[in-house]
Amino acid sequence: QLQLQESGPGLVKPSETLSLTCTVSGGSISSSSYYWGWIRQPPGKGLEWIGSIYYSGSTYYNPSLKSRVTISVDTSKNQFSLKLSSVTAADTAVYYCARHSGGNSGDWFDPWGQGTLVTVSS
Amino acid sequence: EIVLTQSPATLSLSPGERATLSCRASQSVSSYLAWYQQKPGQAPRLLIYDASNRATGIPARFSGSGSGTDFTLTISSLEPEDFAVYYCQQRSNWPPEITFGQGTRLEIK
Numbered sequence: 602q603l604q605l606q607e608s609g610p611g612l613v614k615p616s617e618t619l620s621l622t623c624t625v626s627g628g629s630i631s632s633s634s635y636y637w638g639w640i641r642q643p644p645g646k647g648l649e650w651i652g653s654i655y656y657s658g659s660t661y662y663n664p665s666l667k668s669r670v671t672i673s674v675d676t677s678k679n680q681f682s683l684k685l686s687s688v689t690a691a692d693t694a695v696y697y698c699a700r701h702s703g704g705n706s707g708d709w710f711d712p713w714g715q716g717t718l719v720t721v722s723s
Numbered sequence: 724e725i726v727l728t729q730s731p732a733t734l735s736l737s738p739g740e741r742a743t744l745s746c747r748a749s750q751s752v753s754s755y756l757a758w759y760q761q762k763p764g765q766a767p768r769l770l771i772y773d774a775s776n777r778a779t780g781i782p783a784r785f786s787g788s789g790s791g792t793d794f795t796l797t798i799s800s801l802e803p804e805d806f807a808v809y810y811c812q813q814r815s816n817w818p819p820e821i822t823f824g825q826g827t828r829l830e831i832k
């Protein structure tokens with residue numbers, strides 16, 4: 602059974618870089634069938650897609666965050682990572698990683714990690 | 724950017740009743756729409772993909788329909804565990820972007 606687990610600091614200072622890692626277990630991140638994605642949810646609000654990466658390193662990002670986001674993959678560790686620069690309080694959210702299915706049909710996320718709360722505060 | 728608008732914002736029903744949730748896209752998304760359920764303190768769970776396909780392990784009381792700009796998630800007979808927030812989600816081809824609706828809260832009446 603595929604499982605994903607987010608890890609990283611729960612508190613980040615304004616203007617600094619948020620860094621999170623998602624560890625995939627129960628399956629290979631190098632599967633040719635899937636992308637791997639990051640989604641976030643501010644407290645009490647809805648879901649926002651941040652971006653997704655293929656095992657080869659190909660990425661695509663939410664245009665509204667693209668200038669601050671970098672997603673990378675480490676196939677040797679079965680992990681992918683998120684970096685979000687120049688954070689503000691508006692970046693405070695629960696950050697989820699998920700397997701991203703798609704291609705010739707629609708796209709969807711399944712399964713999801715449990716999520717990790719990142720608070721931006723001095 | 725394709726905007727997804729969900730209605731109603733809140734739906735109050737009783738167990739055993741039928742729930743009908745709507746998701747409208749600002750332009751056609753073909754059948755490329757997914758639905759998720761989220762309970763408090765939990766990650767979203769995929770219910771439906773490609774508008775009408777139930778995800779693995781999802782009960783038959785959940786069904787999805789629609790194409791183009793108008794989509795519906797129907798729960799045929801509400802169970803106590805179905806009261807949650809529901810989101811729709813789409814992918815546009817150009818620019819390649821994924822967006823979610825703002826959610827519908829299904830609450831016990």
